[in-house]
Amino acid sequence: MTSYLAWIEQTALSVWIRESPSYLAFPAVLILHTVGMAFLVGTAVAVNLRVLGLARNIPISAIARFFPAMWVGFWLNVLSGVALVIATPAKALTNWVFYVKLGLILLALLNGRVLQNQVFNDPAVDEKPVSTKGKVLAATSILLWVGAMITGRLLAYTYVRILSGD
């Protein structure tokens, strides 16, 4: 694994993101990751709060129209996240907390899929109160995305090496 990580570290892209003094390199990637997180977690929390009963005068079918904002944030984070791993692959991939984060993201996506089917895809969703199952899924969604955010921040405090040779 170490040689594979070292190989990534020596690529021009990795070196540039990691070592360039330009604000357009590492700082910009972090900024994009934070902005993406704000829209991803922010939209997810807002939509799920509606499912849980806040702002009941907004039809569920209407609040769902905000999902594009969430997905823009999500894909921004996939791209910037990949860039961060390319910059310091050893720092991420030898840190068990990183795998917890990926697991929480996967669970959030799967949970989101079930929530989508249970609540948003129901053609009669605006005609009755949200089911308890739907509310549990919404609450779980909030916890999973916030969990992903927390584990992400903790990466800066739990890594054991920055470069594969460390």
Next chain:
Amino acid sequence: MFEALQSWLEGVRWLGDTRVAEFVNDSFWAWPVLEDVHFLGLSLLVGAIGLLDLRMLGLAKAIPAAALHRFVPVGIAGFLLCLVTGALFFTSKPALYIHNPAFYLKMLFIVLAGLNVMVFYLVAFRDVERMGPGDSAPVAAKAIGAISLILWVGVICFGRLLPFI
């Protein structure tokens, strides 16, 4: 102007010697926990206010704009979380901020965002309250919404740049 602000904040450098500062600096977990709460706060803020702004700009037109005001308390709660955790960051390590241009720019953008909110309530609020499903926002509301998004993204940018400057 920048020098005046710096010398003014130099006057509160003593915050770094308080017991709160000592606690935060001695504890391994205090700073990461504060950061996580800060991030949660900013996500709630962007989620609530950002969605309102996006509605002004035409997303989710099925929603009558006034209905989104129910999310404003969520946004305010997020802002307060950021304010408190931010104050604790500053208190614990004033040296990181007092001479950091990114810090001043971040505070400036927050003040501008606050002024933008005031402009909204003075100029566009009444028209926005009357927006039904499918209605477009008046031009003033669109401008205010766009400016709000730009300012809060700017706040995030400068916040993220703090350790690099």
